[in-house]
Amino acid sequence: MPCYYVRYSEKIKINQSIMTMNGFFLLLPFLTIRFLLPFILNPKALARAAYFAPVQGREKAAYYIYQISNIAMFIYLLFLNVLIENSWQFYTGIVSYILGLGLCSAAMVNFSFPDEVGFNNKGLYKFSRNPMYVAYFICFIGMALLTQSWILLGVVMLFQISAHWIILAEERWCILKFGKAYREYMKRVRRYI
Numbered sequence: 001m002p003c004y005y006v007r008y009s010e011k012i013k014i015n016q017s018i019m020t021m022n023g024f025f026l027l028l029p030f031l032t033i034r035f036l037l038p039f040i041l042n043p044k045a046l047a048r049a050a051y052f053a054p055v056q057g058r059e060k061a062a063y064y065i066y067q068i069s070n071i072a073m074f075i076y077l078l079f080l081n082v083l084i085e086n087s088w089q090f091y092t093g094i095v096s097y098i099l100g101l102g103l104c105s106a107a108m109v110n111f112s113f114p115d116e117v118g119f120n121n122k123g124l125y126k127f128s129r130n131p132m133y134v135a136y137f138i139c140f141i142g143m144a145l146l147t148q149s150w151i152l153l154g155v156v157m158l159f160q161i162s163a164h165w166i167i168l169a170e171e172r173w174c175i176l177k178f179g180k181a182y183r184e185y186m187k188r189v190r191r192y193i
Contacts, residue, residue: 023080023147029101030139037108045112049132052166053173062165069159073140073152080147093145100139107131119178121185129171129189133163167191 038045055063084090103124110123111132124131137160144153171191174182 019084020081021084023077023082023143023149023152024074026082026097026143026146027074027077030104033101033104033108037105038112041109041112045108048114048118049108049111053169055166055169059165059169062162063169065158066162066166069155069162072155073143073159076149076152076155077143077147080149080152082146083148089145089148093142093147095142096138097142097146100135100137100142103131103135104139107135117178119181119185121189126189128193129186129191130167133160133167134192136163 034049035046038049052063107124110125111120113122114120115122128134137156140156140159141153144156171182171186175186178185
């Protein structure tokens, strides 16, 4: 009996090692969508998406937390594995990850084609003032579930909380740049969902 048990557990270990993938590979589609897609569609869009509105007060601390948590997620994924298995974490993670990538793709396409003054209010921007941030959060939650990492989930939550403060700075900047048109847009469309 013990011999059979040892063989069975070794078989499980062998099967699990075959069915894994390094977590960093989850970033490749995300980075392609986030950086390459807007560059291909409209090179000016990539520069616009990389612009950070001026921050003030608590937003400055949030900006640094945002950047550090972003880097931490990317580096930490190098040390994590995705276990491809029959579990709720895997299935929920894969759905969240794919949904996040899809929303990010749509948001980047919409963002790449603003109106003549640079204002985005078409496509996903009809439903959310910040669809890219929503897509990032859904995608990163998927990565945390796929890697089954509580630490990564914590970093994702820090990222999202700090992103809220970045969004407040961006919205203040949009009000200055687009004036009444942006204020009207804010009345019609929610910040997130």
